[in-house]
Amino acid sequence: MITARRTAIVPLKNLGAALAYGRETAEYNKNKFGVKTVLQMPVGGNPWRICFAMQFDSLAAMEQMTQKMMSDPKYMELAAKASDIFVVGSAVDEIWTDV
Numbered sequence: 050m051i052t053a054r055r056t057a058i059v060p061l062k063n064l065g066a067a068l069a070y071g072r073e074t075a076e077y078n079k080n081k082f083g084v085k086t087v088l089q090m091p092v093g094g095n096p097w098r099i100c101f102a103m104q105f106d107s108l109a110a111m112e113q114m115t116q117k118m119m120s121d122p123k124y125m126e127l128a129a130k131a132s133d134i135f136v137v138g139s140a141v142d143e144i145w146t147d148v
Contacts, residue, residue, distance in 0.1 A: 051108055052103070054144075056098050056141045060097070068099070099135075
C-alpha cells in the first residue's frame with residue numbers, strides 16, 4: 050500500500066478557507082476518481098499546516114491517478130485555488146509504503 054501525503058502551510062486568516070477547500074477537493078476526488086482523500090491537521094509541531102493524504106495499491110496506481118487528475122480541467126481549477134489559500138512554495142510531498 051502506498052500513501053501519498055501533501056502538506057502545506059496555511060496563514061491563520063485562511064484557515065477556514067483551507068478547510069473548506071480541503072473538503073471540496075476530497076469530495077471531488079471521491080466522486081470523480083473514486084479515491085478517498087483524508088484531510089489532516091497536526092496535533093503537535095507547527096499548527097498552521099494541513100495535509101491531504103491518499104492511499105493507492107501501488108506506485109503505478111498512484112501514477113495513473115496523478116495523470117488522470119492532471120488532465121482533468123475541474124481538478125486543475127480546484128488546484129489553482131490553492132495558491133490563494135496556502136503559502137506558495139510551502140507544499141511538501143511525501144510518499145510512504147507499508148512494511
